[in-house]
Amino acid sequence: MTDRVRGYPAFPKGHRRARTWWGRAWLQAVEDTSLDQGQMRLGRKFAAAGMVGTITVSPGRLAAVVYDTEDTYRTSVSLTPLSDAEWERFLAQVTTKSGHIAALLDGDMPHDLVVAADDAGVQLLPGIGDLDPECTCPGWELPCRHAAALCDQASWLLDADPWVLLLLRGREREELLALIQSDEDRPDGATGEPATEVFAAPRVPLPAPPPLVELGPLPEFDPVPGLDVEALRWLVIDAAARARELLVTGELPVLEEWPDRVRMACTVDDPRLTARLAAVGPGLPRAMRAWSYGGAVALTLLDTAWAPSKAEAARANTAWEGEELPPATVWRNHWTVESEGLQLRLGHDGRWYPYRREGTDWWPAGPPERDPAAAFIELMP
DSSP: OOOOOEEEOOOOSOOOOOOSHHHHHHHHHHHHHOSOHHHHHHHHHHHHTTOBOOEEEETTEEEEEEEOSSOEEEEEEEOOOOOHHHHHHHHHHHTTOHHHHHHHHTTOOOHHHHHHHHHTTOOOSOOTTOOEEEESSSOOOSSOHHHHHHHHHHHHHHHHOTHHHHHHTTOOHHHHHHHHHOGGGSOTTOOSOOHHHHHHSOOOOOOOOOOOOOOOSOOOOOOOTTOOHHHHHHHHHHHHHHHHHHHHHSOOOOOOHHHHHHHHHHHHOOHHHHHHHHHHSSOHHHHHHHHHHHHHHHHHTTTOOOOOOHHHHHHHHHHHHHTTOOOOEEETTEEEEGGGTEEEEEOTTSOEEEEEEETTEEEEOSOOBSSHHHHHHHHOO
8 A cells, every 4th residue: 555645845935826727626616615705815825925834635635734924723625535436437537548647647637537537427626515624723714714825725736746636536646557557457368568657658769860961952932822921820820829728628619700819919929910910900909918817708808898697796895895995986897996097897707807097998907816805906006
């Protein structure tokens, strides 16, 4: 039996966000369960300030000491491990594609593996209510700011190593690899090398290329009449970026002409392309900034207003008053503090997008937050 406890050194100071889809899914589960988004905001600040100590991960539990201004607290988050039957179904899904094993060994968690596991009745990623935080602090919130900080940094661990999630679910990396490659799990009469050994083996360096030969003068030729070579180069760059997005996320949304033009300008990042696209339609620089912060959802908020439900408006006003923020003028999904030149816009995804007045226009000013107070505070100098 392998040692199912792993310790990870404390993260240094520095603000960061979950960058992988599974790291963001972890945070989403925490945020959806939380009843106090103010504690989530404080937790993010604690995590960025380096106030979380060494994180210990074991089946069903991750724990750390979290430092506060006056004391230190022992904080943990529990997640129910998978049963033996669930592990058997999960391993059956892993071994159906050798690419799944290779991806996990390379620090990636394929989206289709998680979907296949869900179809087999095995939930890898936590959902609403699956994470159970505990802390020795006197706070009653679930999670408190210390547990929120631990959960935030746990998403950073998951970004770097998806095996952390599998350990939380009950099995350690070497143990799983041994089960995958064991002879007992192989069909009778199977031959060849276990896939885990093949993908875990160090890469063999390629042989040296053959010596160059003298080719002589290359033939001269002209591009096909009417072919825009520069535009073709941009299309190749964009196609490569979209192919990578499809491999990473398993999704490739189809956009209308204007959003796709903005997306391409942000993807290729060539001033010549930006100038050509800007000549077709006005407002491209402002639209590009919106896309860089929140993609297609942020882009729709630039020139389109909509009316939130009464429940959404009430939640926003409650959060605003609870943080004692400046009075705001509310129009549809816009919360505006004219005296500060600041504004929040509620998106259809339930997140708040910060804006700042620049000249006569409102410009996107940062990434979205689930809590309106947190989004507004980030705008303050």
